[in-house]
Amino acid sequence: SDTVTQPCKEMRNAMSQAEVGDDVYSEDVTVNRLEQEVAHLLDKEAALLVPSGSMGNLIAIMSHCRGRSTEAIVGDRSHINIHEQGSAAQIAGVQLVPLANQPDGTLKISDIISNIKPSDTTNHLNKTALICLENTQNYCGGVC
Numbered sequence: 001s002d003t004v005t006q007p008c009k010e011m012r013n014a015m016s017q018a019e020v021g022d023d024v025y026s027e028d029v030t031v032n033r034l035e036q037e038v039a040h041l042l043d044k045e046a047a048l049l050v051p052s053g054s055m056g057n058l059i060a061i062m063s064h065c066r067g068r069s070t071e072a073i074v075g076d077r078s079h080i081n082i083h084e085q086g087s088a089a090q091i092a093g094v095q096l097v098p099l100a101n102q103p104d105g106t107l108k109i110s111d112i113i114s115n116i117k118p119s120d121t122t123n124h125l126n127k128t129a130l131i132c133l134e135n136t137q138n139y140c141g142g143v144c
Contacts, residue, residue, distance in 0.1 A: 072130040075101040077139040105137025
């Protein structure tokens with residue numbers, strides 16, 4: 001979803017020469033190769049190329065949280081919390097619990113532990129199903 005970086009001449013040439021096909025029908029050879037290579041690299045059964053980081057984040061949240069009555073802990077300065085328009089709640093039915101990011105982008109372990117909610121037998125509280133940690137923190141100096 002990078003809209004600032006402009007591709008160089010070599011990248012534009014590579015794009016114009018790439019084999020293409022319909023990804024819905026698994027006909028895009030380039031996408032198929034990329035997904036297979038990433039799955040192999042990460043020792044996973046499969047991989048999925050998505051068009052934006054926001055979509056990837058939403059898919060990850062939906063994969064780990066089973067919808068209503070679940071929550072995900074996030075940093076208050078994280079991309080998921082600031083720039084994704086509440087999609088976790090709107091689309092996935094997952095409540096975000098923002099915790100204060102430290103200046104280096106990390107979250108305090110004590111804050112995480114004190115905010116984890118187990119299953120609630122009264123059905124009044126969401127269950128913490130996911131902790132989202134960003135490997136680069138845009139608003140915290142871009143550090144890892």
